[in-house]
Amino acid sequence: MAFYMRAVAIVYFSANNHTHLMAEAISEGVQKAGHQAELLRITGDQMSEGRWKDDAVMEKLNAADAIVFGSPTYMGGVAAQFKAFIDAASEVWFAQGWKDKIAAGFTHSSSLSGDKQGTLIYMAINAAQHSMTWINAGDMPSHYLGKSDGINRLGAFMGVMGQSPMVSGDEEAQLDAGDRLTCVSFGDRIAKATQRWMAAEE
Amino acid sequence: MAFYMRAVAIVYFSANNHTHLMAEAISEGVQKAGHQAELLRITGDQMSEGRWKDDAVMEKLNAADAIVFGSPTYMGGVAAQFKAFIDAASEVWFAQGWKDKIAAGFTHSSSLSGDKQGTLIYMAINAAQHSMTWINAGDMPSHYLGKSDGINRLGAFMGVMGQSPMVSGDEEAQLDAGDRLTCVSFGDRIAKATQRWMAAEE
Amino acid sequence: MAFYMRAVAIVYFSANNHTHLMAEAISEGVQKAGHQAELLRITGDQMSEGRWKDDAVMEKLNAADAIVFGSPTYMGGVAAQFKAFIDAASEVWFAQGWKDKIAAGFTHSSSLSGDKQGTLIYMAINAAQHSMTWINAGDMPSHYLGKSDGINRLGAFMGVMGQSPMVSGDEEAQLDAGDRLTCVSFGDRIAKATQRWMAAEE
Amino acid sequence: MAFYMRAVAIVYFSANNHTHLMAEAISEGVQKAGHQAELLRITGDQMSEGRWKDDAVMEKLNAADAIVFGSPTYMGGVAAQFKAFIDAASEVWFAQGWKDKIAAGFTHSSSLSGDKQGTLIYMAINAAQHSMTWINAGDMPSHYLGKSDGINRLGAFMGVMGQSPMVSGDEEAQLDAGDRLTCVSFGDRIAKATQRWMAAEE
Numbered sequence: 001m002a003f004y005m006r007a008v009a010i011v012y013f014s015a016n017n018h019t020h021l022m023a024e025a026i027s028e029g030v031q032k033a034g035h036q037a038e039l040l041r042i043t044g045d046q047m048s049e050g051r052w053k054d055d056a057v058m059e060k061l062n063a064a065d066a067i068v069f070g071s072p073t074y075m076g077g078v079a080a081q082f083k084a085f086i087d088a089a090s091e092v093w094f095a096q097g098w099k100d101k102i103a104a105g106f107t108h109s110s111s112l113s114g115d116k117q118g119t120l121i122y123m124a125i126n127a128a129q130h131s132m133t134w135i136n137a138g139d140m141p142s143h144y145l146g147k148s149d150g151i152n153r154l155g156a157f158m159g160v161m162g163q164s165p166m167v168s169g170d171e172e173a174q175l176d177a178g179d180r181l182t183c184v185s186f187g188d189r190i191a192k193a194t195q196r197w198m199a200a201e202e
Numbered sequence: 203m204a205f206y207m208r209a210v211a212i213v214y215f216s217a218n219n220h221t222h223l224m225a226e227a228i229s230e231g232v233q234k235a236g237h238q239a240e241l242l243r244i245t246g247d248q249m250s251e252g253r254w255k256d257d258a259v260m261e262k263l264n265a266a267d268a269i270v271f272g273s274p275t276y277m278g279g280v281a282a283q284f285k286a287f288i289d290a291a292s293e294v295w296f297a298q299g300w301k302d303k304i305a306a307g308f309t310h311s312s313s314l315s316g317d318k319q320g321t322l323i324y325m326a327i328n329a330a331q332h333s334m335t336w337i338n339a340g341d342m343p344s345h346y347l348g349k350s351d352g353i354n355r356l357g358a359f360m361g362v363m364g365q366s367p368m369v370s371g372d373e374e375a376q377l378d379a380g381d382r383l384t385c386v387s388f389g390d391r392i393a394k395a396t397q398r399w400m401a402a403e404e
Numbered sequence: 405m406a407f408y409m410r411a412v413a414i415v416y417f418s419a420n421n422h423t424h425l426m427a428e429a430i431s432e433g434v435q436k437a438g439h440q441a442e443l444l445r446i447t448g449d450q451m452s453e454g455r456w457k458d459d460a461v462m463e464k465l466n467a468a469d470a471i472v473f474g475s476p477t478y479m480g481g482v483a484a485q486f487k488a489f490i491d492a493a494s495e496v497w498f499a500q501g502w503k504d505k506i507a508a509g510f511t512h513s514s515s516l517s518g519d520k521q522g523t524l525i526y527m528a529i530n531a532a533q534h535s536m537t538w539i540n541a542g543d544m545p546s547h548y549l550g551k552s553d554g555i556n557r558l559g560a561f562m563g564v565m566g567q568s569p570m571v572s573g574d575e576e577a578q579l580d581a582g583d584r585l586t587c588v589s590f591g592d593r594i595a596k597a598t599q600r601w602m603a604a605e606e
Numbered sequence: 607m608a609f610y611m612r613a614v615a616i617v618y619f620s621a622n623n624h625t626h627l628m629a630e631a632i633s634e635g636v637q638k639a640g641h642q643a644e645l646l647r648i649t650g651d652q653m654s655e656g657r658w659k660d661d662a663v664m665e666k667l668n669a670a671d672a673i674v675f676g677s678p679t680y681m682g683g684v685a686a687q688f689k690a691f692i693d694a695a696s697e698v699w700f701a702q703g704w705k706d707k708i709a710a711g712f713t714h715s716s717s718l719s720g721d722k723q724g725t726l727i728y729m730a731i732n733a734a735q736h737s738m739t740w741i742n743a744g745d746m747p748s749h750y751l752g753k754s755d756g757i758n759r760l761g762a763f764m765g766v767m768g769q770s771p772m773v774s775g776d777e778e779a780q781l782d783a784g785d786r787l788t789c790v791s792f793g794d795r796i797a798k799a800t801q802r803w804m805a806a807e808e
Contacts, residue, residue: 044251044252049246050249050252050254050283050286051246052282074289074292075289075291075328076331076763077285077288077327077328079285080253080288080289081252083279083281083282084252084286087281087282090276090277110761111747112759112760113719113761114719114761115327115331115761117721117723118327118727122278122279122324124525125278125279125317125320125525126277126279128561128562129277129278131541131561132540133540134538134540136532136536136537136538137532138503138535140500144772153718154717154719155718155720155721156719157533157535158528161719193537196601197600199603199604200601200603278561296746296750301744311559312559314516314517314557315518315521315558315559315560316517316558316559317561319519319520319521323731329742330743330763333742333743333744335739335741336740337739338733338737339734340737342702343515346570356515357516357519359480359737360730360731360734363517397806398803399806401805401806402801403802448655449655451653451656453651454653454656454658454690455650455686456686478692479693480731480735481683481684481692482683483689483693484690485686487684487685487686487689490680490681490683490686491681491686493681519731522727522731526682526728529724530682
């Protein structure tokens with residue numbers, strides 16, 4: 001089949017930078033696979049009275065072949081700022097504007113399990129409402145296979161999870177090395193799935 | 203045991219008024235059982251850059267014996283405005299300030315199933331993080347028992363669900379009669395559970 | 405692209421026949437789209453001491469391009485007999501033998517919401533562990549669009565839901581007409597997604 | 607208030623003994639609090655054609671003040687054998703025979719997150735159908751508080767989680783020391799909540 005460069009948009013909220021570092025690592029994986037990744041970070045100043053609006057971001061998402069959703073897990077769910085973006089996309093939903101795009105998700109929190117599975121499930125529920133096609137994480141915990149690279153060390157399947165201790169400032173944030181590798185591998189997987197899914201359309 | 207009037211706070215977001223009407227009906231049930239209900243409606247003007255803050259509301263919640271959480275189901279989850287309130291309560295969470303309070307939840311959307319179960323599950327997850335004690339809905343679907351009053355007509359168990367067609371303005375909103383009765387019964391149940399749970403503390 | 409007939413396996417448990425009727429309607433949709441559907445019904449006699457085993461069924465699943473999972477919702481989750489099949493597939497899981505197959509799910513219960521969303525979420529979690537690609541339901545509730553055909557009348561997104569009153573015997577079971585159409589449409593969608601996903605592999 | 611000894615039934619399935627060790631530690635916590643714990647282990651020989659039946663176990667559960675549910679997480683959910691028990695309790699459900707009993711849950715798997723949250727959510731869904739009152743885990747991750755005892759090291763809230771490497775035989779199974787302490791503390795919490803909840807009934 002012919003090779004076309006696919007556009008993978010990574011839309012995420014990050015408060016203390018861990019989720020941002022995960023987004024960067026996923027982007028690296030997408031690019032290594034030969035495709036285009038764009039980081040779209042949701043910020044508080046895009047919001048007014050709890051509602052989110054940014055037409056430029058929405059246009060990029062509408063044009064993308066795949067949308068990867070990312071949020072820290074706060075109080076057992078996506079961050080409110082991320083949910084404000086999700087709710088703003090309900091107009092797109094009603095028109096099913098993202099139908100049959102590729103979707104995937106990732107999250108971060110400071111404890112090992114920490115209700116992160118619930119966040120990934122929620123991201124998949126939202127993608128289901130949009131009739132998107134959901135790409136799961138794809139890497140077995142590598143220690144099952146006798147490896148020590150830390151890939152999928154937490155045991156996540158619906159998407160990718162990162163875990164790091166709480167920090168007092170953004171500049172301190174750093175990813176666990178295994179979580180970083182997991183994200184790069186996930187970016188590669190998402191890009192290749194997008195290429196595969198879109199190829200039949202050419 | 204002695205009877206003490208218990209304080210049940212109902213904290214909720216409502217956009218087009220259906221969730222507000224559910225909150226009122228739950229309040230009616232609490233009051234019929236002889237207890238005190240307070241409606242605390244989350245509004246957009248309590249938010250700045252996606253973050254919620256209202257010290258007066260937080261003080262009332264801290265003082266309540268039970269907290270009932272309510273939100274419409276938007277895009278398969280709680281409304282962003284409601285989540286902003288939840289996230290603001292993370293300080294209380296870290297201090298476990300609501301530990302062992304009674305908790306319960308309700309939601310509304312325009313389709314019959316409509317991913318409302320996911321919203322109730324999320325509310326229970328949040329209550330679990332707070333180490334609250336979760337009161338489930340308590341009424342079997344009454345049509346199973348040959349009744350036609352519409353109580354629990356949707357078949358909800360982790361909390362109470364309402365469903366009404368979409369409306370174009372607040373003033374048009376009205377609850378299904380069965381959903382209304384379900385809410386009144388739920389208020390009664392929550393108030394009595396709170397009385398029971400608190401009695402041992404006297 | 406070239407057209408190849410794809411193999412869609414529908415593996416399900418059905419006690420009082422409603423889930424079986426849904427499986428048949430999905431199969432009809434697959435076949436109308438020009439692909440092959442095989443119904444694989446899980447039965448109690450495939451089980452011993454709570455464990456399921458049927459090598460012929462497993463071989464057919466291993467050979468399929470897509471696997472559609474179906475179960476009634478019992479006590480808020482998949483039927484135990486269906487879970488016994490899922491657990492038996494853990495050997496395939498460990499070898500990631502179903503990785504990158506297409507997956508989808510459907511469920512039935514006697515109340516309108518009835519915790520069916522939790523069942524569909526579980527099916528998606530299981531598919532995630534297998535690193536399968538999840539196809540969501542794809543049809544908006546048609547009454548949102550002013551139609552009365554009953555397609556997605558319940559408002560389900562992660563998969564398809566059916567709802568029918570309890571019956572006392574298999575022969576009485578019949579599907580709601582809207583639910584039946586929803587299943588046929590879902591079969592068509594799954595078949596076409598499988599064709600699209602597999603095309604790049606030729 | 608008067609002190610009555612309460613009966614806490616712990617009903618669980620365990621394949622390679624980790625979940626059994628968790629049940630024992632929860633039982634220890636119940637007993638330290640001065641209450642009675644009974645371990646009811648579900649076994650394959652209680653099943654025929656995928657259905658579970660054991661009248662003696664059901665009588666004990668019907669007589670208990672609290673029921674604690676336990677299962678390993680297999681393929682992202684409760685074990686099929688445990689679900690067979692749950693499904694057999696649907697008769698009790700229809701009569702709402704466990705209404706207003708105390709309920710809680712625990713699970714174990716071999717990876718850190720490993721979709722265990724989904725299992726605890728399912729247990730809470732099932733308890734909701736029974737109109738039971740759900741007691742959440744109650745211990746913050748102790749490392750947040752600067753402690754190194756390992757209590758809630760995984761960050762679980764809806765119930766308690768254990769994690770241990772896969773073993774090849776039952777005799778090898780042992781709990782992580784922190785997970786064991788978490789279970790003992792959970793048993794204490796459940797017993798005291800049961801005492802509190804039941805006291806008003808005397």
